[in-house]
Amino acid sequence: MPRLFSAYVIVDWSAASKPTTGADSVWIGVLKRDVRFRLAFESYNPPTRAEAEKKLASLLDDFRKRSERALVGFDFPLGFPRGFAAALKLPGEPPWRAAWDQLDKMAKDKADNTNNRFSVGSEINRRLTGGPFPFWGCPPKDTLTTLQPKRSREHGPDDLPEFRHADLAAKGAASIWKLYYNGSVGGQAILGIPAARRLKLARGEGVKAWPFETGFKPLTEADLAGVEVVLAEVYPSLLKVTPGPGEVKDLAQVRATAEHFAKLDEAGKLGALFGPPKDASADVVLDAEREEGWILGAGA
Structure with a gap:
């Protein structure tokens, strides 16, 4: 089976109120093909969200020039609870x-x-x-x-x-209603969703937000015809990650998450992950598609 993506970008967002780097700041992990078509990892740690957004835009521009499709995973909810x-x-x-x-x-x-x-x-x-x-x-x-x-x-x-x-x-994901303290994804979503929206609007129909615009179903190459970027929600804590010596946990997590999805894609198993868990009811699928979104790999 052909790979669905050429590049995997994982974004660890931050709701910090001042410029910051290192732990608990924005990390962007990029796994993409080098000149010899081998997967190579690079990371960026911009001190502000504005700089992070600019970096993401330039990465997507680069992928577009090279006709490479990218999976971009954000570690905050892309939707709110139903209702x-x-x-x-x-x-x-x-x-x-x-x-x-x-x-x-x-x-x-x-x-x-x-x-x-x-x-x-x-x-x-x-x-x-x-x-x-x-x-x-x-x-x-x-x-x-x-x-x-x-x-x-x-x-x-x-x-x-x-x-x-x-x-x-x-299991263990925080509620979007939590705006402060550890694991406060609410603050990240309030500031992150508008950034995802801007990235999407700047690129038109080439960018699809999963599962809202793709359907909550396994994805195939045919489903992604004409699609340059799939935006998805990821939860790095689904994977067990051990940071290397002196390595910030956030960096280890974006790298491990990118590698995880790349490995599944290589094996022809990533497409299935975009579908609902086997035991998901029709209501759950509809709520995810219309309003709540889903975490890539949750319940799989």
């Missing part, structure tokens, strides 16, 4: 795109990493519940009536779900 767009009364269909457009309007992320992720969470809370729920987590100085440092209550049957189907399948 989010409807609860916010967001205009437009499908719900995932309505949420992307809304975040793009609300999120302000400056060149020096200064950002308003807590204000965005607070404002969405105000519209959803009028109180500090469902988003939670912030430094004490950013506390507002509609955003508190600690979780104010549990999710009840009438609330939006705490977790997406994919989070439960991945």
Whole structure:
């Protein structure tokens, strides 16, 4: 079976409020063919999200010039729990795109990493519940009536779900409602989704967001005809990774994740990973395709 991709780009995003490198900053791992067609790994550790976005754009431009298709995996959710767009009364269909457009309007992320992720969470809370729920987590100085440092209550049957189907399948994935502290993917999603949206809009139909635009199904070469880039959500913690001596864990994780997908692709097994787990119900598949997204490899 032919490989689906020529290059594998894994992005460990960060919601940091100032320029930063090393641990807990943005890492971009790239596994691509060298002049002898052997897979070679390179990494980048830009101090700001703006520089990371520029680097990603230049990498994608390079792949396009060489007619190479790339898998780009982001380590934050590309969708919200089912019902989010409807609860916010967001205009437009499908719900995932309505949420992307809304975040793009609300999120302000400056060149020096200064950002308003807590204000965005607070404002969405105000519209959803009028109180500090469902988003939670912030430094004490950013506390507002509609955003508190600690979780104010549990999710009840009438609330939006705490977790997406994919989070439960991945076992251990954090909730998107968590905006601060370790594993706070909420802050990363608020700032990361608009970046993914910009990368996609700049390249038109050549970029597809999985599973929203590809379908939640195993992918074949025919499915990807004309596609230059597939954007996917990844969760590096699904793999056991041991950093090398003096190596930052984030770097080890982006490298191991890129190598993992490349190996599966080489064996003709990566395409199947874009489909749902065997026991996924029709509802779960529909929720993933329309609003929630999925984590590549979760539940497989």
